[in-house]
Amino acid sequence: MRSLLFKSILSLHPKHCPSSISHFAMAAATRARIRGVVFDMDGTLTLPTIDFPAMHNAVLGEDECRRIKAENPSGIDILHHIQSWSPDRQRKAYEIIVDYERQGSDRLQIMPGAAELCGFLDSKKIRMGLITRNFKEAVDIFHSRFGRSFSPALSREFRPCKPDPAPLLHICSAWDVQPDEVIMIGDSLQDDVVCGKRAGAFTCLLDEEGMYSAADIAEVNLEPDFKVASLTEVQSILESKFNLLP
Ligand SMILES: [Mg+2]
Numbered sequence: 001m002r003s004l005l006f007k008s009i010l011s012l013h014p015k016h017c018p019s020s021i022s023h024f025a026m027a028a029a030t031r032a033r034i035r036g037v038v039f040d041m042d043g044t045l046t047l048p049t050i051d052f053p054a055m056h057n058a059v060l061g062e063d064e065c066r067r068i069k070a071e072n073p074s075g076i077d078i079l080h081h082i083q084s085w086s087p088d089r090q091r092k093a094y095e096i097i098v099d100y101e102r103q104g105s106d107r108l109q110i111m112p113g114a115a116e117l118c119g120f121l122d123s124k125k126i127r128m129g130l131i132t133r134n135f136k137e138a139v140d141i142f143h144s145r146f147g148r149s150f151s152p153a154l155s156r157e158f159r160p161c162k163p164d165p166a167p168l169l170h171i172c173s174a175w176d177v178q179p180d181e182v183i184m185i186g187d188s189l190q191d192d193v194v195c196g197k198r199a200g201a202f203t204c205l206l207d208e209e210g211m212y213s214a215a216d217i218a219e220v221n222l223e224p225d226f227k228v229a230s231l232t233e234v235q236s237i238l239e240s241k242f243n244l245l246p
Contacts, residue, residue, distance in 0.1 A: 032202065034242040035177045036127035038168060039150065040186030041142055042104070042134055044206055044231075045114045048187070050104035050134075052078075058100070059093045074219055075190050079133060079161055101134055105141045113231030118148065120235050125246040129153065129171040131184075133161050133191065162191040165199035172199070183242075185234060189220055197222040204228060204237065 039045050056076050057065050068076055082093045121128055130150035132139060136157055143149045152174050154167045161167065172179050179200035186192025187206045196203035205212065205224040217223050226237050238244060 031241065031243050033181055033245050034126065034183055034202070034238065035181040035246055036129060036171070036175050036183075037121055037238075038129040038131055038171055038182055038184045038196075038201070040162075040184075040188065040192045041130055041132035041139065043187035044185060044192075045111055045130070045146070046142060047109045047111055049107040049109070050100055055097060055100040058096050074216070077163075077190075079156060098135060101138050104134075105138045108141060108145055110146055111231055113234075114146070117231050117235055120238075121244075124244045126244055127175050127177070127246065129175070131162055131167045131171070131192075131195070132156070162188075163194035163198070165195055168195055168199040168201060172201075183225075183238070185231075189216060189224070193224045194220055194222055197224075202226075202242075204234060206231065206234075 042048060042050060056069075056078055059078060059082065060068065060076075065076070068081065078093075078097065082090050085093065118128060128150050130139065130153040132154070133156050136155040139153050139155045143153070152171050154170065158167050158170065168182070168184060169179065172182055175182075180202070182199075183202040183204055184192055184196030184199070185204045185206060186196075187208070189205060189212055193203045193205050203222075203224040204226040205228070207227055208229055210229070212227070226241075228234055228237065
């Protein structure tokens, strides 16, 4: 793990790596500063409750859904796919999507370890933001159930959505921090890790079920800096691998 982190830091900060300095001394001297943490919402701060395969079938129809899935084995980007549809067809698609999202919000449960991790980050005065492809109403429900708000909290009304780096860069700009002073934490390799890496941030993939294989990671060609099975692991990574300085 340690050597992997060194590799990550070396590749992310080549300017800090003169060859005459040992890797150990270099890593200690260049332990990256983290000033903000950006979370994904569904499946990261909340337990996954949205039935995405059923939603995709309902929006696209089973045949079209199967065809698109065959062309995109890593997953269907439904928001991207419906972008080119006529306004009327898009409106109907969004009605279906919102219906599934509302059902998900009704069953909302906070992810184990989320409150503790946020309490720890509060104690260090580290900024916390949120980026989701869900709609604003779901973020409002989440804030009220969790009993705290993230700021900025960008829902899909902010375009372009993840995996575009724009929402993360917007948050960095609002916080007046550099992207490499931020870590993006999420459960989607295709959305969260790709968004974070494209923005130039550190990334942490939450993979509770061990869903992602090395081949999946190789496919997006962007390896997360860290992979964890629970949010409780995130605190020890932040404490041992970074300088948490607001
Ligand atoms: Mg997610």
